[in-house]
Amino acid sequence: MADPSSHALVVGGTGMLYDVSLNLAARGYATSVIARDPVRLEELRARAAAVGGRIEPMPVDYGETGSLEVALRERRDLLGPPGLVVAWVHGSAPTALPTLVRWLREEQTAARLVHVVGSAVADPSADSADELTSKLSGSSIRLQTVILGFVLEGEAGTQRSRWLTDREISAGVLRAIDSGSPRSIVGQVEPWHLRP
Numbered sequence: 001m002a003d004p005s006s007h008a009l010v011v012g013g014t015g016m017l018y019d020v021s022l023n024l025a026a027r028g029y030a031t032s033v034i035a036r037d038p039v040r041l042e043e044l045r046a047r048a049a050a051v052g053g054r055i056e057p058m059p060v061d062y063g064e065t066g067s068l069e070v071a072l073r074e075r076r077d078l079l080g081p082p083g084l085v086v087a088w089v090h091g092s093a094p095t096a097l098p099t100l101v102r103w104l105r106e107e108q109t110a111a112r113l114v115h116v117v118g119s120a121v122a123d124p125s126a127d128s129a130d131e132l133t134s135k136l137s138g139s140s141i142r143l144q145t146v147i148l149g150f151v152l153e154g155e156a157g158t159q160r161s162r163w164l165t166d167r168e169i170s171a172g173v174l175r176a177i178d179s180g181s182p183r184s185i186v187g188q189v190e191p192w193h194l195r196p
């Protein structure tokens with residue numbers, strides 16, 4: 001079986017994590033990318049290949065548990081289990097992350113899961129219990145949470161806030177991967193009331 005440390009998986013890797021997918025491929029990871037649109041996946045694969053990187057498309061709807069499980073098993077047979085997983089998953093697919101985590105646990109290899117989340121988790125009024133942390137307890141999976149915040153621009157008094165760009169998001173996620181920090185914020189989440 002292939003060395004897990006050389007296989008990375010990016011869930012949602014053709015969107016705002018596009019540069020993360022490309023960068024991991026450039027670092028030498030065989031990089032699996034989950035998304036539905038095969039055209040965008042092929043464009044990403046070709047772009048990485050042009051500079052010697054390897055991106056392996058996984059065209060699957062992560063909301064369809066059976067299809068996702070099949071795709072993950074097939075990918076394990078091809079490249080071994082991933083040692084690094086970066087996941088941006090929409091809340092409209094609540095089964096996707098638990099399916100991914102169950103599969104990673106079953107593989108029983110050490111892995112790092114970089115979970116990218118929206119700024120709502122930083123809402124002081126929100127319930128901060130982290131379900132994922134409890135799902136991972138006792139496993140060899142190390143969780144890193146990356147919170148996407150916002151940007152404040154301009155002089156004090158006339159400041160305006162905006163959401164992050166795709167570039168800023170990918171750069172922030174890569175910084176978090178490099179730092180190994182269990183919790184990072186891209187941009188800022190405070191003062192919370194100044195979010196866009």
Ligand SMILES: NC(=O)c1ccc[n+]([C@@H]2O[C@H](COP(=O)([O-])OP(=O)(O)OC[C@H]3O[C@@H](n4cnc5c(N)ncnc54)[C@H](OP(=O)(O)O)[C@@H]3O)[C@@H](O)[C@H]2O)c1
Binds near residue numbers: 012034118162169
């Ligand atoms: N705090 C912030 O500033 C912040 C936070 C979040 C988002 N944003 C911005 O909002 C914009 C839109 O965000 P977005 O949530 O649409 O993210 P996105 O990363 O632009 O797109 C979602 C990614 O997930 C894939 N995907 C979506 N549903 C899927 C499914 N059911 N199965 C498999 N893959 C799936 C998409 O590919 P397919 O469509 O081909 O499946 C794509 O690769 C982004 O451009 C980002 O810059 C900003």
